[in-house]
Amino acid sequence: MLNHVVLLKFKPDIAESDINKLEALLDDLPNRISEILVYEFGRNTIPSERAYDFALVSLFANPETLERYRQHPEHLKVLDHIKNICENIITTDFWGSDASSIKEQIPDMGLPEF
Numbered sequence: 013m014l015n016h017v018v019l020l021k022f023k024p025d026i027a028e029s030d031i032n033k034l035e036a037l038l039d040d041l042p043n044r045i046s047e048i049l050v051y052e053f054g055r056n057t058i059p060s061e062r063a064y065d066f067a068l069v070s071l072f073a074n075p076e077t078l079e080r081y082r083q084h085p086e087h088l089k090v091l092d093h094i095k096n097i098c099e100n101i102i103t104t105d106f107w108g109s110d111a112s113s114i115k116e117q118i119p120d121m122g123l124p125e126f
Contacts, residue, residue: 013072013073013107014071014074014107015070015105015106016104017069017104018067018069018102018103019067019101020066021101022098023098030093031055033093034066034097045084047073047080049072050071051068052068052069053066053068054066
């Protein structure tokens with residue numbers, strides 16, 4: 013799966029209602045854009061100097077479906093709102109690993125299974 017990660021740093025004077033609107037808009041996107049396979053987002057819960065305020069993680073089948081998502085009119089509406097309320101936006105896209113295949117490569121150390 014192609015993982016799409018977005019980190020948002022809100023403007024200092026952003027209103028709570030603007031963040032609530034963002035959450036409502038994001039929550040509705042998987043209902044409107046079929047290319048989205050997995051979609052999770054939320055506010056940062058452990059503040060630090062390096063932390064961003066909000067994160068979005070979504071999964072897509074391939075770069076073509078991610079690009080259709082990026083160009084979708086409903087996504088563009090959300091992006092306009094994000095640009096209005098954020099002072100910085102960071103994204104990255106990467107091919108995720110299958111955790112079960114990694115587990116198979118780790119030597120058995122006799123530890124109990126959970």
